[in-house]
Amino acid sequence: MLQPLIYDIGAPGRIGVNLPPSDVPEAEMPVDLLREDLPLPEVGEVQVVRHFVKLSHLNYSIDKGLYPLGSCTMKYNPKINEDAARLPGLAQLHPLIEETGAQGALYLMHELQRWLGEISGFDAVSLTPAAGAQGEFAGILMIRNYHLDKGDGQRDIILVPNSAHGTNPATVTMAGMRVHELPSNEQGNVDLDALREACQGEMRDRIAGMMITVPSTLGLFESTILEVIDAVHDAGGLMYMDGANMNALMAVVKPGELGFDVMHYNLHKTFSTPHGGGGPGSGAVGVNEKLRDYLPGPIVDVVDEADESGAPLYGFVMPEKSIGRMKAFHGNFGMHLRAYAYIRVYGDSGIRDVTRYAVLNANYLRAKLMNTYKLPYPRYCGHELVLEGHFDDVEEVHALDISKRLMDYGFHPPTNYFPLIVPEALLIEPTETEVKEDLDEFVEAMEKIAEEARSEPDLLLNAPHTAPVRRLDEVLAVKQLVLCCAPALPAAGE
Numbered sequence: 001m002l003q004p005l006i007y008d009i010g011a012p013g014r015i016g017v018n019l020p021p022s023d024v025p026e027a028e029m030p031v032d033l034l035r036e037d038l039p040l041p042e043v044g045e046v047q048v049v050r051h052f053v054k055l056s057h058l059n060y061s062i063d064k065g066l067y068p069l070g071s072c073t074m075k076y077n078p079k080i081n082e083d084a085a086r087l088p089g090l091a092q093l094h095p096l097i098e099e100t101g102a103q104g105a106l107y108l109m110h111e112l113q114r115w116l117g118e119i120s121g122f123d124a125v126s127l128t129p130a131a132g133a134q135g136e137f138a139g140i141l142m143i144r145n146y147h148l149d150k151g152d153g154q155r156d157i158i159l160v161p162n163s164a165h166g167t168n169p170a171t172v173t174m175a176g177m178r179v180h181e182l183p184s185n186e187q188g189n190v191d192l193d194a195l196r197e198a199c200q201g202e203m204r205d206r207i208a209g210m211m212i213t214v215p216s217t218l219g220l221f222e223s224t225i226l227e228v229i230d231a232v233h234d235a236g237g238l239m240y241m242d243g244a245n246m247n248a249l250m251a252v253v254k255p256g257e258l259g260f261d262v263m264h265y266n267l268h269k270t271f272s273t274p275h276g277g278g279g280p281g282s283g284a285v286g287v288n289e290k291l292r293d294y295l296p297g298p299i300v301d302v303v304d305e306a307d308e309s310g311a312p313l314y315g316f317v318m319p320e321k322s323i324g325r326m327k328a329f330h331g332n333f334g335m336h337l338r339a340y341a342y343i344r345v346y347g348d349s350g351i352r353d354v355t356r357y358a359v360l361n362a363n364y365l366r367a368k369l370m371n372t373y374k375l376p377y378p379r380y381c382g383h384e385l386v387l388e389g390h391f392d393d394v395e396e397v398h399a400l401d402i403s404k405r406l407m408d409y410g411f412h413p414p415t416n417y418f419p420l421i422v423p424e425a426l427l428i429e430p431t432e433t434e435v436k437e438d439l440d441e442f443v444e445a446m447e448k449i450a451e452e453a454r455s456e457p458d459l460l461l462n463a464p465h466t467a468p469v470r471r472l473d474e475v476l477a478v479k480q481l482v483l484c485c486a487p488a489l490p491a492a493g494e
């Protein structure tokens with residue numbers, strides 16, 4: 001049952017606050033700007049609080065339960081991060097304050113740049129991009145300018161595997177370059193023959209680089225990644241790593257050391273800053289020496305060596321050939337603070353444990369579910385796994401039905417129909433913070449659903465049964481948003 005609108009729960013005369021009697025003279029009201037009538041609900045404080053708390057409970061969140069939305073790394077957001085981001089001296093800092101008055105904040109950003117560089121093996125990092133997709137855009141613009149500076153302006157092709165996240169080809173197009181799609185082979189890796197053909201054939205001199213996600217969006221470690229990197233470098237291209245899946249690599253593999261030239265981090269995925277609902281996120285980018293001068297700015301650097309107090313002076317600098325700014329001011333500083341707190345709390349060995357448990361949890365689910373659901377690539381996975389959400393003996397049941405039914409069991413659905421190259425894909429990412437009992441509960445729900453698909457398929461086809469609303473038209477629901485629950489209000493002056 002949907003809960004009543006707030007407009008339906010009031011009664012005339014109920015009020016939430018008692019204002020003191022006015023001690024200033026009443027002013028004339030601009031009559032022509034006033035509405036004749038303003039039907040706002042009259043409600044007491046208790047009613048308002050209960051109304052919105054009930055609404056908030058209708059929402060599913062990581063604080064309520066497992067959120068196995070593959071590719072998104074919906075990991076638990078430790079509350080200490082929130083404390084750090086809310087420290088008044090940081091939260092209330094004005095973005096236009098003199099740098100000398102913001103040394104603490106600049107120090108934290110500088111440390112975060114350093115740590116992200118250390119974690120991924122890159123020489124320099126810019127924190128400014130607002131999301132992964134913007135980090136990608138920054139990366140591809142850097143690659144473009146690098147080639148332009150070398151007089152290689154004809155290099156306009158970026159190789160992208162067909163398992164890529166949609167933002168990758170979109171980024172390439174936005175940057176004015178062209179996508180050349182590469183097939184995947186039976187193991188789920190990039191097809192090396194197709195790659196070599198592209199790198200050694202007619203296209204060779206037009207290759208600007210390649211974008212690849214490691215582990216891939218299939219949740220698989222690219223086992224021939226060194227050959228891939230060599231082939232592209234040999235053709236004169238640069239390597240972009242989509243770092244959205246760093247949860248499978250942190251403190252174990254450094255992309256910079258593998259040979260990547262540039263990568264974005266999704267601080268709102270790997271580094272536990274909250275996401276969903278459109279942001280704010282943070283898509284920091286790391287680069288090696290080839291691209292250091294092209295980084296988007298401003299970045300934080302030491303602008304004056306240590307004085308007598310021993311503290312160096314930090315300031316914002318624009319790299320020499322910077323592609324420019326991605327965003328107003330200095331990026332999403334609140335996200336930087338949360339990521340800083342996260343890394344600081346875990347430390348080196350803790351970060352390694354994050355990676356290990358993330359990979360262990362995904363492989364646990366894989367091992368438990370591979371006999372119930374089809375596993376398109378039967379090999380160890382990284383931090384997420386892809387299953388096929390359909391059964392040969394019950395044709396009418398699809399991945400979407402399985403996902404909707406999972407909601408009845410109290411779980412957020414996994415990612416559906418992505419990656420595109422797996423039919424009826426269910427991309428499941430448990431993350432490191434789930435304990436075995438919770439994973440077992442998820443497995444049990446998935447097994448029950450597989451049984452129901454055979455014994456009572458309507459249960460799946462009509463799911464969800466317990467959610468506040470039943471099955472929505474997924475296309476209309478995002479195209480015709482119902483954003484206002486108010487009865488139509490008369491316009492001013494009407």
Ligand SMILES: *Cc1c(COP(=O)(O)O)cnc(C)c1O
Nearest residue numbers: 071131132133165167213242244
């Ligand atoms: C999430 C994701 C992106 C885009 O990141 P945003 O922060 O959502 O813009 C890119 N690639 C992959 C593989 C992702 O999972």
